Amino acid sequence: MELIARNYEETVEEILIGIDKESFEIKHEQNEIDELTFTINLNGRNKISYDLVQYENYILWNGQIYIIKQMTEAASGMSLTKDVTAMHISIELKDGYQYDELTGKRSVSQLLTHVFKAGDLGFSWEVIDKDNQFVTVEQENFGSDNYKKLIDEILDDYDAIMIADNKHLYFYPRGDYGNVVEDQIRYKYNTDDVSFDIDTLELKTQIKGFGKKDEDNDDKYYFDPITYTSPKAETWGIRIQDPVQDERYTVPGNMEKRLKKDLQDVPEISGTVTLKFQSDLHIYDYVPFIYEPLNINEYIQIVGLTEYPMQPSKPPNVTLSNTKKTMTSILASLVRKGVL
Structure with a gap:
């Protein structure tokens, strides 16, 4: 190449x-x-x-x-x-500016249309949401910033990822992108330089969700509050996470999906490894991470990847995380705790 x-x-x-x-x-x-x-x-x-x-x-x-x-x-x-x-x-997104602001409930597509109506700079985009995971979010004064910052705001508000193929942008719900691969990352066994932060400070096994309230009766909801208990409660007992209170939800099945997604029922894991093996890994892929001391055997997402294409024998350096933090906060946390 x-x-x-x-x-x-x-x-x-x-x-x-x-x-x-x-x-x-x-x-x-x-x-x-x-x-x-x-x-x-x-x-x-x-x-x-x-x-x-x-x-x-x-x-x-x-x-x-x-x-x-x-x-x-x-x-x-x-x-x-x-x-x-x-x-x-795609860094050229920083060169566009949307001066107009909007307020109210908007979808991802509506916000992207608003961002680029000032001039697309040659960018095109599409939203790929096979299971209708994206919902409308209440926005207040969305705009008055460069395209990159506005898109970052969308990614944060809707828990989305953006994949850029040159100037064509794809937007996915975070959990919908990335392949599941079978190359295990076994802590300290098939890795060289290993730096991991594993903690159970936020380990929880139960969460409750409250949806939209009846507009005619503030004491009544569209559906009864839903409680989801993880199977991990058999191991760790009942540990209650802060509830989800989100008036975007009027369908109980959608709320249950949200609760399962939000519940942190495994230890938080973030860190970097230099692999001993060559593998066709990509950003957002999920790999099995095994750590025997805590009996962890979980698929964890690749959130950072450094590759060396002109050195075929040199494996990549991989950053993994199962938290919902941004990459910046993940790296800052690792540095603060002396992991990096």
Whole structure:
């Protein structure tokens, strides 16, 4: 697979040679980072492509377009190098701004329509929700910000993920995207560098949900409050989580799905591993995580992935989490607790 540089005007492109293969990394973090980094050395055969490595020019890799946003040039005698960070073209969402605001109950699609009505910047989008998990959410003064921040707000409010195929954006409910893979990650057995934070501070086994109230009678609900008790209560006993109180729900079956999704009935697990094996893992895949001391054998989602495509023998570095935190808060928590 070739790394290609293209000028900003999109009139010239060249295959990049002189890449330090050990420097080439691709990093993905849930809903936050999609970037590649590399070092290129000037030699007698690559002056044209070397000169194309400039701010705001494009890097093409594996069918995706990246934009050079950070670069450090260095000279040592006759040796010239550039250390490059190129971000996925979806970073251009930061360049659009929606001044108008709206208030009221809105769906994901309605909010995206509002975001891009000011000008789409070449982006297109679609919402993929096979099981109708997305519901309308009450919004207040949604707007008056750049497209990226508004989309981040949507992802947070609707517990969604965004997958960008260049400038075409896909929006999924968080649990609906990612393959279930069978390559086990067995703590301290098939991993090298391992840093995990496992705690039971928020371990709960029961939760109650309250839906919409009758508009004519504040003491009456559309359906009786629902209590869900996890099978894990047989092991850990009854531990009650804060209730869900959400007037978007008028159907008991939908509330029950929400309760099962929200209940933290396994220990919270976040951490990073460097695998000993090569595997075709992707961001948002679910892998079996085994930790014998707490009898944990759970599928946990990949929320961060650093790959080394030019070093076929070097396995990826993986960040896993079963919490509902953002990637930023996961990493901050790991750093705070001395895990990273």
